[in-house]
Amino acid sequence: MKRAVxxxxxxxxxxxxxxxxxxxxxxxxxxxxxxxxxxxxTKMGAATSDFGYNLFRAMASRETAxxxxxxxxxxxxxxTQLSMGGSERAERQLQRALRYHTLQDPQLHNTLKDLLAxxxxxxxxxxxxxxxxLARRLRLKQDFFTLVEQQYGVRPKALLGGxxxxxxxxxxxxxxxxxxxxxxLANPLPRSSGVNAVSATYFKGKWVTRFSQSxxxxxxxxxxxxxxxxxxxxxxxxxxxxxxxxxxxCTIAQIQMQDDISMFVFLPDDVTSNMTLVxxxxxxxxxxxxSMTLLPAKVTLTLPVLRLSYSTDLLPLLGDLGLSDWLExxxxxxxxAQPAKLSSINHKAVMETAPEGNQYxxxxxxxxxxxxxVDRPFLYLIRDDVxxxxxxxxxxxxxxxxxx
Numbered sequence: 016m017k018r019a020v021x022x023x024x025x026x027x028x029x030x031x032x033x034x035x036x037x038x039x040x041x042x043x044x045x046x047x048x049x050x051x052x053x054x055x056x057t058k059m060g061a062a063t064s065d066f067g068y069n070l071f072r073a074m075a076s077r078e079t080a081x082x083x084x085x086x087x088x089x090x091x092x093x094x095t096q097l098s099m100g101g102s103e104r105a106e107r108q109l110q111r112a113l114r115y116h117t118l119q120d121p122q123l124h125n126t127l128k129d130l131l132a133x134x135x136x137x138x139x140x141x142x143x144x145x146x147x148x149l150a151r152r153l154r155l156k157q158d159f160f161t162l163v164e165q166q167y168g169v170r171p172k173a174l175l176g177g178x179x180x181x182x183x184x185x186x187x188x189x190x191x192x193x194x195x196x197x198x199x200l201a202n203p204l205p206r207s208s209g210v211n212a213v214s215a216t217y218f219k220g221k222w223v224t225r226f227s228q229s230x231x232x233x234x235x236x237x238x239x240x241x242x243x244x245x246x247x248x249x250x251x252x253x254x255x256x257x258x259x260x261x262x263x264x265c266t267i268a269q270i271q272m273q274d275d276i277s278m279f280v281f282l283p284d285d286v287t288s289n290m291t292l293v294x295x296x297x298x299x300x301x302x303x304x305x306s307m308t309l310l311p312a313k314v315t316l317t318l319p320v321l322r323l324s325y326s327t328d329l330l331p332l333l334g335d336l337g338l339s340d341w342l343e344x345x346x347x348x349x350x351x352a353q354p355a356k357l358s359s360i361n362h363k364a365v366m367e368t369a370p371e372g373n374q375y376x377x378x379x380x381x382x383x384x385x386x387x388x389v390d391r392p393f394l395y396l397i398r399d400d401v402x403x404x405x406x407x408x409x410x411x412x413x414x415x416x417x418x419x
Contacts, residue, residue, distance in 0.1 A: 051303045052403065055118075055126045056133070060402035061299035062114040063091045063130070066336075067405045068297045069114075073335035074327070075410060080238070080288040082417060084325040084409040086143070086216030086364040088134065093145035093212045095127060096167055097347075097357070100147075100159050105346035112336045124166045134399050134406060138274035140220045141406055144191035147171040148184065148204075148211040153351035162349075174211075177203050184213060188363075192217045196365050199326075208358040210347065215363045218397060218407050220272040225372030226250045229320060235414060236391040238288040243415040246320040247390075248368075252376045252383050253316035256309035263292050268387050269309050270316075273373065275400040279305065280318075286391045288412045293394050302396070303403055313377070314385040321368045323409070323417040329360040365419060366397075366407060 052058045067087025074083050091113055098109040110116060110123075120126055135141055147163065149155055151173045164170040174180050181200045188199040195217035204211055226248040234242040256269040264285070270278045279302065281293045333342055347355045397407035411417070 051300055055120055055122070056130055056402045058118050058120065059123075059126045059130050060399065060404035061303075062118055063088055063127075064299040064302070064398075064403060064405035065114045065117075066091055066112070067408060068299070069112075069336055070329065070332060071297075071408050072294050073332040074329075075290075075294050076335075077332070080412060082323070082325070082410060082412050082414075084323060084364045084366070084407070085362070086214075086218065086407050087405055088131065089143040089145045089214035089216045090212075090329065090360065090362060092127065092131060092143070092167065093147065093214045093360070095124070096145065096147055096163050096169075096171070097210070097212060099124075099162055099166070100347045100350035102346040102348050105341060105344075108338065108341045109345075112333070112338050112341075128167060130402055130404060133402060134404055136274070139276055139399070140272075140274075141216065141218050142192040142195065143214070143216040144188045144196070145169070145212075145214045146187065148180070148208075148213060149173050149350065149355075150209050151175075153209060153353050153355050155351055156349060159350050174204065174208065176206075180204055188213065188215045191215070192365075195219075196363055199363050200361065205358060209355045210345075210350065210357045212357065212360040214360065215365075216407070217365045219367045219369070220276050220278070220397065221274075222370075222372035223271045223273055224250070224254055224374050224376055226253075226316075226318075226370035227375075229370035233317070234390060235319060236286045237413055238286055238392060243413060245414045247317050248320055248370050249315075249317045250376055251315050252313045254376070255312055255314055255316065255387065256306075257312045257314065257385075257387065258305070258309045263296055265293055266387070267305060267309060268314075268316075269306065270318075272397075276406070277306070277398050277400055279396050279398065280387075280389060281394040282387070282389055283392065288392045290392070290394050290410060294410075297396075297408075299403060299405070302398065302405075306398075306400070312385055313383040314387045315383050317386075317388040317390065318368075319389060319411070319414045320370075321366060321411070321414065321417065322419050323367075324363070324365045324419045325409075326361070326363045329362050330357060333357075333360075364407065364409075366409075367419070 052061045196215045229248045232244040233247040235245045259266045392412045
């Protein structure tokens with residue numbers, strides 16, 4: 016049975032099951048399973064999301080009390096490109112970690128390409144870059160280059176060596192993200208590099224409902240330290256969808272952005288940087304359930320202004336996703352006849368929020384009696400409502416340390 020979510024709206028508590036029930040079902044009877052993802056696009060959105068949640072958990076468990084961010088779709092895309100260079104066995108291993116074994120989709124690459132195109136439409140505010148870079152010493156097979164280019168519109172590239180690679184990669188990432196992701200690489204790739212995956216994402220979503228107040232410095236509580244002063248956005252009578260989960264000890268708000276994008280905020284009841292319970296609960300199915308069971312409310316909303324840039328090498332995390340054996344022997348036989356291994360998965364995520372929106376809150380003589388004040392460590396995710404794809408996920412422990 017899926018966990019019940021206790022929803023708090025307008026000061027009233029109501030218990031809503033996270034699954035759809037038939038009106039004629041008798042008490043104590045068997046629950047009817049409802050298929051949440053019924054189209055190739057939504058099934059692909061669920062698979063890439065579950066990969067993203069798994070990867071985020073691996074990141075968060077290694078950095079237990081710090082800001083952590085991930086834009087998983089570009090990582091899915093670049094690793095999918097890489098899977099095309101492996102043996103049949105290696106491809107299955109990598110695609111299982113990517114959660115594609117749940118799809119049974121013979122048109123997998125076309126479905127992923129279509130999903131990527133749909134979430135990169137201009138109004139959504141998302142741009143991304145994903146590419147494979149390869150050492151020349153591997154005596155590369157050009158058929159792999161052509162195959163990836165035909166499917167994803169980007170051709171893998173052979174490395175030149177040293178600072179030339181840094182400029183080449185940084186220039187390409189900047190071009191693909193409209194100049195928003197700069198200085199992707201700070202240092203040259205290791206001399207012993209074989210296969211390198213590059214993924215980057217920039218997101219600046221626009222709210223449906225604007226914030227009238229932004230920028231004033233207010234206290235943000237820290238776990239075990241003095242509060243810091245950070246810029247906050249504030250608005251009365253702000254429309255959200257809202258609920259409280261007693262099992263996770265947090266309140267959840269869904270804030271609508273333009274072009275069918277939502278931000279979900281998970282705010283712990285207490286000031287804590289330990290969000291393991293929330294992190295462990297996240298799946299595509301759970302978040303889809305939330306999107307159907309959170310209830311509308313008008314709240315006095317206070318939210319930090321987020322401007323962040325986060326870079327990391329994701330390669331050490333793949334072992335946590337069941338790929339330890341694959342890392343030892345990835346069998347990239349379609350890339351080169353020589354033994355080749357993955358050397359890095361450099362990833363950079365850049366995100367901005369601003370108070371602007373295309374609607375004003377409804378006029379009211381008095382502010383809402385419900386308050387949602389995000390002034391302590393929290394977890395959030397950005398999701399495409401149409402496909403369900405996870406676009407961005409982050410744990411904010413101290414927004415003062417976030418800089419672009």
